[in-house]
Amino acid sequence: MNIKEYISSGVVESYVLGLLTAQERFEFEQYCEAYPELKAARNAFELVIEKQAMENAVPPPSYVKEKILAAIQQKAAPNPSKLIKMEPATTRRSPGFGWLAAASVLLFLVTGYFAYTFYNQNKELKSSNNELEAKISRTDSIMNKMLEDQRAINDPNVMVVNMVGTQKASPGSASIYWDSTSTNVYLVVKNMPKLATDKQYQLWAMIDGKPVDLGLFDQPQPNVILKMKNTQKADAFAITIESRGNTGGPNLEQLQSMGKAKL
Amino acid sequence: MEPKTKYIEHELVVLLKEQSNDAFNYLYDHYSGALFTIINQIVPDKDTSGDVLQEVFVNIWKKINTYDSAKGRLFTWMLNIARNAAIDKIRSKGYRDNQRNQPIIGSESVGMEMSSNPVVNDVGLKKVLTTLNEEYRRLIDLSYFQGFTHEEIAKMLGIPLGTVKTRIRTAISQLRTMIR
Numbered sequence: 001m002n003i004k005e006y007i008s009s010g011v012v013e014s015y016v017l018g019l020l021t022a023q024e025r026f027e028f029e030q031y032c033e034a035y036p037e038l039k040a041a042r043n044a045f046e047l048v049i050e051k052q053a054m055e056n057a058v059p060p061p062s063y064v065k066e067k068i069l070a071a072i073q074q075k076a077a078p079n080p081s082k083l084i085k086m087e088p089a090t091t092r093r094s095p096g097f098g099w100l101a102a103a104s105v106l107l108f109l110v111t112g113y114f115a116y117t118f119y120n121q122n123k124e125l126k127s128s129n130n131e132l133e134a135k136i137s138r139t140d141s142i143m144n145k146m147l148e149d150q151r152a153i154n155d156p157n158v159m160v161v162n163m164v165g166t167q168k169a170s171p172g173s174a175s176i177y178w179d180s181t182s183t184n185v186y187l188v189v190k191n192m193p194k195l196a197t198d199k200q201y202q203l204w205a206m207i208d209g210k211p212v213d214l215g216l217f218d219q220p221q222p223n224v225i226l227k228m229k230n231t232q233k234a235d236a237f238a239i240t241i242e243s244r245g246n247t248g249g250p251n252l253e254q255l256q257s258m259g260k261a262k263l
Numbered sequence: 264m265e266p267k268t269k270y271i272e273h274e275l276v277v278l279l280k281e282q283s284n285d286a287f288n289y290l291y292d293h294y295s296g297a298l299f300t301i302i303n304q305i306v307p308d309k310d311t312s313g314d315v316l317q318e319v320f321v322n323i324w325k326k327i328n329t330y331d332s333a334k335g336r337l338f339t340w341m342l343n344i345a346r347n348a349a350i351d352k353i354r355s356k357g358y359r360d361n362q363r364n365q366p367i368i369g370s371e372s373v374g375m376e377m378s379s380n381p382v383v384n385d386v387g388l389k390k391v392l393t394t395l396n397e398e399y400r401r402l403i404d405l406s407y408f409q410g411f412t413h414e415e416i417a418k419m420l421g422i423p424l425g426t427v428k429t430r431i432r433t434a435i436s437q438l439r440t441m442i443r
Contacts (some may be wrong), residue, residue, distance in 0.1 A: 010432030013439050016335065018343040019406055019431065021413075029334055042335065045439060050297075050338040057296030058303065064313045065291055068320045072287070 006031065007041045016045050025026045149186070149225040157181045160239055163257035174257060176203075176237045183230040185214055192256070194219045195241060203240045204250050205234035211250045218243065272337050279327045291320060294338065298345040305349035305408050306358075315352050319345045350410030399434035406431055 014020050015028045032039045064071040066081075162174040187203060195201065195218070203214040215228040241254040270278070270289060278286035299316050306312040322344055330340050352358050395403065405411045405419070413431065417424040 010434075010436040010439075013435040014432060016339055017407055017435065018346060019435070032334075046336045046339045048439070049342070051335065053297035053301060053338070053342065056300050058300045059296045060299040061309070061313050064317050065295070067317050068291065068324075069288075071321050072324045085309070089341050150297065 003031070003035045003038060007038055012038070012041045012045050016042060016049060154178060159261060161259040161260040161261050163237060163239060165257045166255050174239065176259060177232065178231075178237075178261065179227075183232050185228040185231055187217070187226040187228050188224070189224070192219060192239075198244050199241050200244050200248065201256065202240050202245065202246055203228050204238045204240065205231045206236040206238060207231070207233045208235070211238065215243075216246060234261045264376065273332070276327070276330065276332060276337055279324075282324075286326060289306060290323070294341060295320070298341060301342060301345050302349045305346065305410075306352050311358065312349070315348050316345075319348050322348070327336075346407075347410070353409070379385050394433060399428060399437065402427070403434050403438065 011020070011024070011028060015025060019030060028038075030044060157180055159176075159178045159180060161178060163174040163176065165173050173191055174187055174189045177188065178184075185203075185205075192201065200216045200218060202216045205214050206209040206212075212231060212233060212234075213229065217226055217228075236258060238250065238252075238258045239256045240250045240252065241256060242251055270286065275286055278370045279290065295316065298319060301313065302312045302315045302319070303309070306315055319341070323341055326344075330337065334340075337345065393400070401420075402416065405416050406413070411419070413424055416422075416431075418426045420427070422430075
């Protein structure tokens with residue numbers, strides 16, 4: 001084929017301007033590979049067209065660029081077609097939706113406020129409830145003790161032993177309440193002198209002439225019932241003054257008071 | 264903000280294929296005016312041609328990987344995207360419905376328009392067109408600016424297909440010498 005004729009036939013210009021059919025275009029591209037002069041002619045006309053177009057350029061409205069940049073930002077995302085469709089939905093949101101969003105935020109805040117208030121109220125109620133419970137349990141234990149005391153004193157099986165003060169402790173007097181069935185021993189002090197801090201009173205049970213320890217106690221408040229150690233047998237009771245925490249036998253020289261058990 | 268004011272075309276293409284925003288910005292700033300002129304020559308309404316330009320640049324961004332420099336220059340590739348998009352637009356039903364008073368298709372109206380009402384933007388290729396004789400001018404307008412195939416033009420003008428082909432080639436060759 002005559003390449004010069006081909007070049008001057010207008011095929012080059014038609015190719016560049018996009019006026020060839022697909023078949024003609026394919027042929028032209030094949031020839032371009034084979035004939036460098038054809039490619040050169042194509043390139044020359046392309047430059048002419050480009051120069052012509054650039055010289056006649058009219059700047060487009062500026063909003064076009066913004067729209068393009070916005071569009072390609074979305075294109076860069078993994079699912080472009082979907083994102084483009086989503087965009088109007090977010091910008092043209094119906095007023096109802098905005099109201100709903102505001103209402104849900106408000107609801108959240110109000111709920112939060114109430115939750116906080118109720119939490120604090122609950123905390124206060126809990127602590128005052130605890131205080132009340134503690135008070136009641138203290139009262140209960142006091143009442144139980146009183147009831148027990150009362151029972152001990154009024155029980156027909158309980159023997160009352162009135163202790164009589166010895167000469168050394170003139171006004172000293174106390175009563176022993178001894179329950180022969182439960183073997184509980186209670187002591188009610190009526191009037192006994194105050195001791196030095198290193199001394200304590202000690203109650204003894206005299207069994208077959210031998211003293212058995214029933215417990216040490218400090219100078220008690222008058223009319224308070226002290227529960228002492230239990231004993232099954234007792235001929236008599238005695239109170240001595242001993243060193244604090246005495247573990248030995250009684251110091252009978254310090255005998256304060258004594259009473260005989262009458263069985 | 265433009266980090267680079269001048270790119271060698273090959274370099275620009277490589278960057279565009281890497282989806283460089285800077286390169287795309289440069290591409291738009293450098294070529295949008297020229298492409299807008301071409302689009303305007305086919306779609307005279309400015310708002311519509313702005314929409315087409317937007318579509319064209321989004322397509323350039325999306326399709327840059329299909330550009331093959333062995334088949335022509337980057338501008339030629341973009342020019343043909345712009346021309347095809349503009350022709351698609353004027354042929355779309357929505358555009359035609361809006362332009363009822365300015366019929367585009369039909370041999371009579373085309374001929375009338377060309378002779379009595381000189382084209383909207385007399386710049387670039389279209390300016391050169393006015394120097395062609397009327398028959399060549401009409402052929403170039405129908406094929407290049409309105410995108411009709413040679414077969415469609417042959418039917419429209421009642422001329423044999425072979426004649427349409429040779430006349431368009433001749434007209435284009437004349438265009439070339441005039442542009443130079």
